Structure formats: C-alpha cells, structure tokens
Amino acid sequence: MSTSAALTMPMADHSSPTTWARASLLTVHSFGMTDRGRVRPKNEDQFLIADMAKAMRVWQSSRPQPETQFGDERGFLFLVADGMGGHQAGERASSLAVETIEDFMLNTFKWFFHLEGPEERSALTEFQAALRKADERVYERAMRRPELYGMGTTLTMAYALNTDLYVVHVGDSRCYLARDRRLYKLTHDHTLADELVRRGHLDPEEAVHHHLRHVVTNAVGGHTLGIEVEAQKVKLERGDVLLLCSDGLTEMVPEQRILGILLEQANPQLACTRLVEEANERGGKDNITVIVARFGEAQS
Numbered sequence: 001m002s003t004s005a006a007l008t009m010p011m012a013d014h015s016s017p018t019t020w021a022r023a024s025l026l027t028v029h030s031f032g033m034t035d036r037g038r039v040r041p042k043n044e045d046q047f048l049i050a051d052m053a054k055a056m057r058v059w060q061s062s063r064p065q066p067e068t069q070f071g072d073e074r075g076f077l078f079l080v081a082d083g084m085g086g087h088q089a090g091e092r093a094s095s096l097a098v099e100t101i102e103d104f105m106l107n108t109f110k111w112f113f114h115l116e117g118p119e120e121r122s123a124l125t126e127f128q129a130a131l132r133k134a135d136e137r138v139y140e141r142a143m144r145r146p147e148l149y150g151m152g153t154t155l156t157m158a159y160a161l162n163t164d165l166y167v168v169h170v171g172d173s174r175c176y177l178a179r180d181r182r183l184y185k186l187t188h189d190h191t192l193a194d195e196l197v198r199r200g201h202l203d204p205e206e207a208v209h210h211h212l213r214h215v216v217t218n219a220v221g222g223h224t225l226g227i228e229v230e231a232q233k234v235k236l237e238r239g240d241v242l243l244l245c246s247d248g249l250t251e252m253v254p255e256q257r258i259l260g261i262l263l264e265q266a267n268p269q270l271a272c273t274r275l276v277e278e279a280n281e282r283g284g285k286d287n288i289t290v291i292v293a294r295f296g297e298a299q300s
Contacts, residue, residue, distance in 0.1 A: 026238060028076050030293035031268035035276045037248055038284030044083035044090035045246050045289040046098045051076050075161045077105060078291050080173050082154040082246040084219060089151030093138050093221050097153050100134040127168040128229040131155055131220065138221030152221035156187060156244055165234040170227050171219050174250055178241040183259040187230060190218035242293040248286035252279040268292040
C-alpha cells in the first residue's frame with residue numbers, strides 16, 4: 001500500500017539584484033510517495049511536503065473580500081524520516097520527529113523575515129536546533145516506555161525559499177540535486193561504512209556493499225541523547241530537480257538509474273511512481289519513500 005501527496009505552487013526568484021525588481025517566478029512542482037516494499041511487514045517511513053505562506057484572517061470588513069487571504073511568497077518544506085526499532089517503535093519515532101518539525105516550522109521559525117543578513121546566517125542553526133529538539137523528544141519518549149527503548153529515525157529535510165535551498169540531515173536517508181544531467185548527492189550517509197571511507201580505511205566502491213553500511217551512527221533518538229546535524233545551503237536554478245529518499249530506494253536502485261528516471265519523467269508524480277516500482281522490481285527489501293520536486297520557470 002502506497003500513500004502520496006502532491007504540491008504545485010509558484011516561488012519568487014530573487015536570485016540577483018537585476019532580477020529583484022522584476023521578481024520573475026519559479027514554479028515548484030512536487031510529489032511524494034511511500035511504500036512498504038516487498039519484505040518488511042510494516043512501513044516505518046514518514047514523509048512531508050508542505051508550503052508556508054503569510055496569512056490574514058478577516059473577521060469583519062466593510063467591503064466584500066475573502067475571509068482568509070494569503071501572501072504571495074511561499075516557503076517549501078520537504079522531509080523524509082526512516083524509523084528504526086521493532087514493535088512499531090520505528091514508526092512512532094519517525095512520526096514524532098515529523099510532528100516536532102511541523103511544530104517548529106509553525107511556531108518558532110521566522111521564515112518571513114526574508115532570511116537576509118543575520119536571519120539568513122542563523123537559519124541553518126535554527127534548523128539544526130529543530131532536529132536536536134526532535135532528538136530530545138524521541139529519546140525522552142523512549143525512556144518513558146520500555147517497549148520503545150532505543151527507537152530512532154533518520155531525518156532529512158530540505159527547505160526552499162526563493163532560490164535558497166537549506167538542507168539539514170541526520171542518518172542514512174539522502175538528498176540529491178539533479179542539474180545539467182548530473183546527480184549531486186548533497187548529504188553524507190551517517191553509517192559505520194561511510195565513516196571508514198571518510199577516514200581512508202575503506203574505498204567508496206567497497207562501501208556500497210560493505211556489511212557495515214546499514215549500521216547508522218547518527219540518528220534522531222536511539223540509545224543515547226545527542227546528534228550531529230549536517231547542514232548546508234545551496235542556490236537553486238531553473239531546471240533543478242530535488243530528490244529526498246530513504247535507503248529503501250538507494251539500496252535497490254543505482255544512482256545512475258535514479259538519474260535516468262528523473263531525466264525520463266518530467267512529471268514528479270510519474271518519477272516517484274517509477275522510482276518506487278523499480279525499487280520493488282529489484283527486491284523491495286525495505287520501505288521505500290521518495291519526494292521529487294522540480295523547479296522551473298513560470299509561464300506568463
């Protein structure tokens with residue numbers, strides 16, 4: 001059983017002083033899907049696609065107008081969480097982590113300050129703090145429930161505002177950016193195998209099939225409190241395609257084939273469907289979750 005969600009909204013492009021006044025638009029067309037796969041008894045993955053806009057609710061007015069009005073500017077949130085732990089603990093961990101991020105975005109993050117100057121510099125710090133809050137909540141919940149002890153989740157989040165893309169990440173889910181027919185991996189896998197590669201003890205080619213590639217060293221929740229949140233900012237361009245996914249995709253489908261599907265399928269929904277189908281055709285050994293977002297120029 002698969003569940004999915006779609007979002008298509010315009011996003012203002014303030015990429016340079018020369019285009020600021022004209023504020024040409026980028027479209028954001030996205031779709032997400034999660035699937036149990038062919039082996040696992042349940043799905044412990046979660047995903048979220050959301051947009052944020054300034055809103056005004058009109059209680060009374062002397063002239064006819066909508067009760068709720070929305071500002072033109074949009075912020076776009078994409079998130080994938082892959083839960084870990086038996087007896088439904090993984091599912092609860094990933095759900096609680098997503099819930100924590102939603103609360104942060106609604107009640108803490110001041111995205112509408114245009115993220116310039118100090119606000120822009122502190123945005124990644126705020127996102128890192130949000131993931132640490134999720135880590136605390138998942139860990140504390142597990143400590144109160146013996147049957148949930150050790151539950152945890154990966155958490156990979158991307159937030160797009162204008163042409164800025166903020167990526168924060170913990171675990172071995174991934175965020176990719178496809179540009180100019182190339183696929184760029186924006187995140188590192190927080191696993192023992194990847195750590196050995198970074199230390200020079202293992203070749204990258206060996207890590208792909210190494211038995212330690214599934215041992216996650218950095219996760220939201222888990223047996224100990226505290227995480228290292230990877231964070232970076234990327235400038236978006238027209239034609240970029242963003243992919244967030246759990247390792248249920250990348251363990252089954254090689255990166256070159258993933259790129260091929262993103263190039264073949266311009267429609268994010270069709271791309272997600274094909275990616276999930278391919279992972280299942282190759283064995284579907286884990287839950288599979290994908291989000292595809294395509295950034296393009298709006299038609300006048």
